[in-house]
Amino acid sequence: MNPAAPTATVQGPPEGITSTGTAESAPLQSDVVGEKTVTSAADPSQGIPTGGEIVPITSVLESGYSILPTVVPTGTMSMSAAEPAPTAGTRGDCNATAPAEAGKGKAGLGWMKDSGECASDFLQPGNKVSWGWNWSAKRELVPAVLDFVPILFGGDNDTISGFREAKDQWGFGVTSVMSLYEPHLAERANITAENAAGIHKEVMNGMKGVYEIGGPVMSQDTTGSIEVAKKWYTDFYVACDQGCVIDFLPIAIYGTDITKSIGQITEWYNLFGASNGTPIWIVEMDCRDLSTAQGCPAEAAEAYARALLDWADSTEWVHRYAWFDAFVTAGSDKDNGNSLVTSTGTLSDLGRRYAYGPAQ
Template identity: 25%
Template sequence: MVQTSLLFALAAFTGFMEASPIRRFSSGKRGLAFPKNFNGQAGSQYTHAFDGKSSISWMYNWEAVIDGEPIKNVEYVPLLHSNQQWCTEGWTQNVANARSKYDVKYVLSFNEPDQVGGGGSNMAVDEAVAAHKQYIQPLASQGLKIGSPAVTNGNDANKGINYLQQFMAGCSDCQIDFVVAHYYAWANVQDFKNYLTKFHETFNKPVWVTEFGINPGEGDADAFLKEVLPWLDQTEWIQRYAYHMTAPDVDGKTYLVNSAGNGLTAAGQTYASA
């Protein structure tokens, strides 16, 4: 009788497991990159399209101040965009304020100093090194982990990996806990993997991919994400990543939020659940 009861119990449990949805594993790497402002509105509002999504663990907005109220219970990573006064003035206090309001463990250095336009900060290597030492490096003594400047995937002499190699040589006495890559191209999965592998092998540090995306008209962002997200999650040296970006998909930009700003695109749905 006991044996028969046990068999019934096991059968019932197995049936329950088969009928119950299996929660996807979250690697803790996936983040939201959202604009501080978008068409005059606080960009943080669009993070709420990911409310309740366990796949999302962190966020950033290319600054150290968030307008509005973003998604809750998600780690925030401040960024110093450039060495211009509007960025550096109040930087230390802004980081302190962010730490009092959000969970802050990491800080990001300059955004695309190797690029003019397109959000790039356009900084000569020696200027970036000096500003990093002045404004970013002191935060290491406060227990924060420090990222390198984020560079493009350009291949010219003073872009991408080549730029960051020069920066790392000039900042050899800095605490750089991880290196930061951006990637924009066509939807070629192997090219994406090859570039990031080269990036890691060049610097031999954990890699954050704080911007990546498909150029408009050069592939299916949803299909691309379905292929690369498992690789990003499973690759040990990829520490964190964020798709560009959490904002309304205007003019075919392949963003994660729909053009009305009230839901997710197909790519956004994949990013939220895959």
């Protein structure tokens, strides 16, 4: 048995959701979780919420990308000068000198078969990478030292059967699981909220008390809006009728405006997590114009990452995050500044910062 995590059952529509399953139009204000005030980004001119505090926004790039001033959270982004992050190398000649070890931070790796051979470069002493996932129910190449987070990618019978078969092989390296992947999008799982609620109850609820259970992974549409996702998830909550076990809310956020991105994450938490203290996992994030699918150039990507990582590390209700991506050949990220690895599979400048924090 895996270590049991505290498990919360959905208690019905969260605050801000009507009994008919529609989101109220009134602007979000703030919610209090314990003694912590969470302020929404309904008024971007006020700044960006960071764990209850408001941080002023500064635009520093002529290209128009809006980022936050650099903030280094205490104890989360530092790297010992005696243990420098690996530097550039070649595939098959990785720079890791010590056995791989998991870090203790919130950072995770989206790791697939084309992610290169140098996973150990992310996992040297001083790293903050604690978990990994691969859009699958099977660990495959996700490094064994990391907490692996499987996902039920779709709702068809074959995918559900494969998920259950994989579950028998998880062992002690799994403590959390995630439900359906982007079911609200036609090009992904494409499942109605009502059917998704039934699948979640059938497949995920039975793991209560053994694994921490995530809800369906939600994301923006190609315009960068979260309105479709909000409507779908509202309907999902209503269809669950207090019967879906959900311990965390996984979301994917992309953008070029850090103010908007953090505002969307905060709005999602205020709508679906704040009333019962359900934390957010940002399972995908990077600097990208969704209307063109074009990733940002290196300077803008690093600025966006710096701001988003600093905010996520200092925000109590963000429990985990994973940058997209650590691929060598998949998609177009090898040609833009978002990739954590180089074309040889070793760490890029952004990858070193992601895994080890800013250089000292």
